[in-house]
Amino acid sequence: MTLAAVMRALDGPLAVEEIELNPTGPGQVRVRLAAAGVCHSDLSLANGTLRQPLPAVLGHEGAGVVVEVGAGVTGIAPGDHVVLNWSPPCRSCWYCEHGEPYLCLHGDDAARVPFATSGDEPVYAGLGTGAFAAETVVGAHACIPVPADIPLAEAALLGCAVLTGVGAVTNAAKVQPGQSVAVIGLGGVGLAAIQGARLAGASAIVAVDPSPTKEELALSLGATHFMAPGNKLAREIRGLTGGIGADHAIECVGRGETIRSAWSVTRRGGTATVVGLGSAMDPVQFNALEVAFFARTIVGCMYGSTDPAVDVPILLEHYRAGRLNLAALVTDEVSLSGVGEAFSRMRDGRGARTLVRFA
Incomplete structure (x- = not known):
């Protein structure tokens, strides 16, 4: 048995209760969580923006220690420290074979089958990970080893926020030295x-x-300017960029209006990269003239267009060298019972990342 924050209804409360994890099967790993970040995708699963079978244990941005491995698992052993990968590539589908593992056809397979039970009731893992639990069972290919000297509370953020945000800039947008960038959200x-x-x-x-x-934190992490959204945003950004607009806009909200704003603040020939996962019912509109006239590019970005097995070690190099500040992203820490409170802060736009700490 393990403690978990269980969601039984959309937009319903998350109750901390005991669940029985499935036995660690062939090719699987049982992980004791040290920390898990509360991501906006968790909120989207909770409110029905993204599909989620119920009851469920959400949480997908986690790190912990391996406590058991199943038959056939190699390269990972009990005691290893790992970051969880919520979209592990199969390495054999068309997308994986063509260098796009972040679009793997089987990356969400684990989310479709129960990973635990509560009494006789099956329980599903949000995004196949179920990190809002003291322990979870995932596929071995969903575990990315990290050195034991890396604090697991900070390593957890690599599992989604940092891979996605940094990857959007470096992998999807391919920002070059000297270019201008607007980050929305x-x-x-x-x-x-x-x-x-x-x-x-x-x-x-x-x-x-x-x-x-959020201005002070943004400036401390590398922003050169801070602005509020609004009708004058595109004009203000053109004023900072010689009258042409940003080379790149990175949209991290997932709303029609902010995607449209990202498009509008980029220069002619610029690129708007959409990272935020929004609702299928929220349209984005462009008129027929502006698409060709502005010659802008709009790019969708899933999971930072990353291969976590490749990109996590690169991010760790930046972290060790002091170029990447993980701790600063955490503005609140809670116990497992505080996930609902973290969702409320997120709805209100307060803070950055809330981290669930496990004893």
């Missing part, structure tokens, strides 16, 4: 994107968020 992913833009050598880095409380 300053949650954990957006703040990671700001650091990614700094690592890429961007010149002007404009942080955009409605909450003025």
Whole structure:
């Protein structure tokens, strides 16, 4: 038995209760969680924006210690420290074989089958990971080993926010030194994107968020300017960029209006990269003239266009060298019972990343 925050209804409360994890099967690993970040995708699963079978244990941005491995598992042993990969590639589908493991056809297979029970009731793992639990069972290919000297509380953020935010800049947008970047939405992913833009050598880095409380943190992580969203945003960004607009906009919210804003603040020939996962019922509109006239590119970005097995070690190199600040992304820490409170802060736009700490 293990403690978990269980969701039984959309937008319902998360109750901390005991669940029985499935036995660790062939090719699987049981992990004792040290920490898990609370991501906006968890909130999207909780409110029905993204599909989620119920009851479920959400949480997908986690790190912990391996306590058991199943038959056939190699390269991972009890005692190893790992970051969880919520979209582990199969390495054999068309996308994996063509260099796009972040689009793997089987990356969400584990989310479709129960990973535990509560009494006689099956329980599903949010995004196949179920990190809002003291322990979880995942496929061995969903575990990325990390050195034991890396604090697991900070390593957890690599599992989603940092991979996604930095990857959006370096892998999807391919920002070049000297280019200008606007980052719209300053949650954990957006703040990671700001650091990614700094690592890429961007010149002007404009942080955009409605909450003025995020300005100081954004500037400390590499932003050169802070602005509030609004009708004048595109004009203000053109004023910082010689009248042409940003080379790149990174949208980290997932709303039609902010995607449209990301498009509008980029220069002619610029690129808007959409990271935020929004609702299928929220349209984005462009008129027939502007698409060709502005010659902009709009790019979708899933999981930072990363291969975590490759990109996590690169991010750890930046972390060790002091170029990547993970701790600064955490603005609140809670116990397992505080996940609902973290969702409330997220709805209100307060703070960046909330971290669930396990004893």
